[in-house]
Amino acid sequence: IMPFLKTRHLQTTASGRKAPPLAFVFDIDGVLIRGAQVLPEAKKALNILAGENPFRTKIPFLLLTNGGGVSEEARCKSLSAKLGVEVLLSTSQYIQSHTILKKHARRFADEPILVLGGELDTVRRVAEGYGFKRVYTTLDVLAWNPSTWPFHQLTEAEKESTKAADFSKLPISAVFVFHDPRNWALDVQILSDILQSGGIIGGPWVPVEKQQKLVELTFCNPDLLWGSDFPRPRIGQGGFKEAFQAVFKAITGKQYPYVQYGKPTKATYDFTKEVLEQRFNEEYGSSSKPSSLYMIGDNPESDIAGANAAQWNSVLVKTGVYNPEQGPPAHAPTHTANDVLEAVQWAVEREY
């Protein structure tokens, strides 16, 4: 028998459309996929949101990951293929660690910036796609002067990825760590050069407190650990930050001031809520907002901590970083579920 359709739970928006009372934000690694593997429950969970639910309507959702390193378009295309669901492109349904940097592109449009992370110069192209016009990589620096880091010879592929520049005359204004650096040693060295000399590589080292204008340093993903398809968590961009700051402090006596984006930072959760409400408006007409937001994640330190601080409902799943055998999570979720399908079913029943 058709379950009695309690339409009272549907919000009638100004446009007369029936909106469900909830929306979801999904973490990716450890919730929907593990490395290259799609978790079997992921597709079933997304089908519930596509309409197979008692509300008989689509339930809006976003993907929010501390991952990145490629353009939003490229990642959405590969995720849609993997998940077998049309995840609409870029910011309409997908936010990755560095998407928020689009807000800074105008301010640094004509300034030389250094970007870290990702393969070869993929992140340069992502930054240019955001509107940054003078984007450099640490491989460009090594190509300019091999003695900046004598322990690595550029491979052919790395050489082809570089852009010519004379860094003795090119003051770097800001450094954005988009994704996980591949050559930590090279990146720590170049970052240390830039931040000690106010932007000119090879310039005189000036104590940070005596520098006129500090080079801005921004990290996009604080994850110390994350869930890949290896049975134990992997070290994330947060590990690179710890390594860099430890070396910088050993040299200068102090850590370098920086901006942090990514889950669980408030900036990233505020940005996500903005995007989700914009999406809800597109779907159901303006001024409607989901009365309940559910974040489903595998990492207590990022997904659950951020959702709790943003006063969303948080559901912790056991398919990623969180391992119940190691005791209770550092941040208590609203609910714990075995996997993403159980998490979605629990939230939908709770709101119905």
Ligand code: G3P
């Ligand atoms: O670098 C990827 C990792 O830090 C976490 O990704 O999707 O679990 O936020 P996610």
Ligand code: MG
């Ligand atoms: Mg995760």
